Amino acid sequence: MKLTNEQLERYSRNIILFGGKGQKKLLAGKVLVIGAGGLGAPAALYLAAAGVGTIGIVDYDVVDLSNLQRQIIHSTASVGQRKVDSARHTLEGLNPDVHVVTYNEWVNSQTLPQIIDDQHYDFIIDATDNFPAKFLINDACVLGGHPFSHAGIIRFGGQTLTYVPGKGPCYRCIFDTMPPAGAVPSCKEAGILGAVGGVIGCIQATEAIKYLLGQGELLTGALLTYDALTMRFRKIPIGHNPHCAICGDDPAIHELIDYEQPVCESKVGKGSL
Amino acid sequence: MTIQVNGDPFQTEKPLSVTELLKEARVEAPEYVTVQLNQQFIRRDDFDTTVLHDGDAVDFLYYMGGGSR
Numbered sequence: 001m002k003l004t005n006e007q008l009e010r011y012s013r014n015i016i017l018f019g020g021k022g023q024k025k026l027l028a029g030k031v032l033v034i035g036a037g038g039l040g041a042p043a044a045l046y047l048a049a050a051g052v053g054t055i056g057i058v059d060y061d062v063v064d065l066s067n068l069q070r071q072i073i074h075s076t077a078s079v080g081q082r083k084v085d086s087a088r089h090t091l092e093g094l095n096p097d098v099h100v101v102t103y104n105e106w107v108n109s110q111t112l113p114q115i116i117d118d119q120h121y122d123f124i125i126d127a128t129d130n131f132p133a134k135f136l137i138n139d140a141c142v143l144g145g146h147p148f149s150h151a152g153i154i155r156f157g158g159q160t161l162t163y164v165p166g167k168g169p170c171y172r173c174i175f176d177t178m179p180p181a182g183a184v185p186s187c188k189e190a191g192i193l194g195a196v197g198g199v200i201g202c203i204q205a206t207e208a209i210k211y212l213l214g215q216g217e218l219l220t221g222a223l224l225t226y227d228a229l230t231m232r233f234r235k236i237p238i239g240h241n242p243h244c245a246i247c248g249d250d251p252a253i254h255e256l257i258d259y260e261q262p263v264c265e266s267k268v269g270k271g272s273l
Numbered sequence: 274m275t276i277q278v279n280g281d282p283f284q285t286e287k288p289l290s291v292t293e294l295l296k297e298a299r300v301e302a303p304e305y306v307t308v309q310l311n312q313q314f315i316r317r318d319d320f321d322t323t324v325l326h327d328g329d330a331v332d333f334l335y336y337m338g339g340g341s342r
Contacts, residue, residue: 131338152337159337173314174307174334183305184336223334234280236332241314 022213029212030054032121036083038197040127041073046205048091048098058103059083070194109256112140123208124148131178132259138171142246149204156228158200162207168221173241178259274327291320307334
């Protein structure tokens with residue numbers, strides 16, 4: 001594969017950083033973004049702009065006017081459309097090099113392994129808004145040996161970590177199981193500053209790009225927390241948890257679990273921040 | 274003595290257990306917080322009996338999931 005003149009121009013600032021060789025790695029790369037919302041929107045936009053060749057988008061929601069405060073991949077004209085269609089339209093408009101694959105469904109123990117296998121994705125971005133999906137994605141990635149980026153955002157803050165098989169802790173090492181109904185507020189209840197999703201979603205895209213390039217240090221073995229009000233980032237070193245139920249010394253979990261969404265939250269299932 | 278709590282110094286006159294620190298530091302919903310002491314996870318069952326010493330570093334880690342559409 002040779003870069004065209006147009007690609008040499010489009011990706012010229014990338015090529016200064018990591019050469020045509022690095023750019024070809026991105027063009028050959030496949031990243032799955034689960035959730036086309038507050039995190040997935042900025043993540044997918046930057047992945048597409050950088051020239052990541054295959055981007056999968058999973059979401060079963062439609063664009064709502066209240067999404068546009070943070071979900072910048074969608075526009076006023078796309079209110080009422082399926083999020084995957086709206087996202088595809090924006091990404092293809094930004095960069096026609098990108099093969100956008102859409103999955104208009106929620107992830108569960110049946111669909112998620114099929115979606116990951118569909119294009120043999122190299123890296124997965126958890127941009128979901130709910131704990132059943134977060135634990136499901138973690139477990140699918142640990143059991144299947146896939147690297148992924150976890151993130152969560154609420155109010156003026158967020159957190160993110162990167163899991164790479166065999167390198168550092170997984171999400172369940174830190175949070176052993178689902179919080180009970182009502183224990184943790186949702187964005188709908190607590191609010192979310194859109195730009196916080198931008199900061200954290202861009203970090204997730206950065207991790208995916210670094211992974212594809214094989215360059216730099218990933219956010220493995222640490223949880224990065226961000227507080228927009230104090231403008232403080234903390235990179236908290238996290239050890240592997242020998243008692244972890246899925247990647248510990250004596251794991252109890254050997255298959256995917258479909259947790260119920262706590263009843264106090266809106267719809268059962270999935271969605272995106 | 275001084276303990277580092279989420280990166281900030283926290284002064285205390287007397288030795289505290291993890292459970293007592295959660296109260297003193299006014300942690301919201303302490304029953305759902307994950308605690309690391311000097312980069313080792315402390316099991317919830319051991320919160321009462323784990324006593325903190327001068328110079329210890331404690332991290333409170335919170336669920337963050339959101340949930341809006």
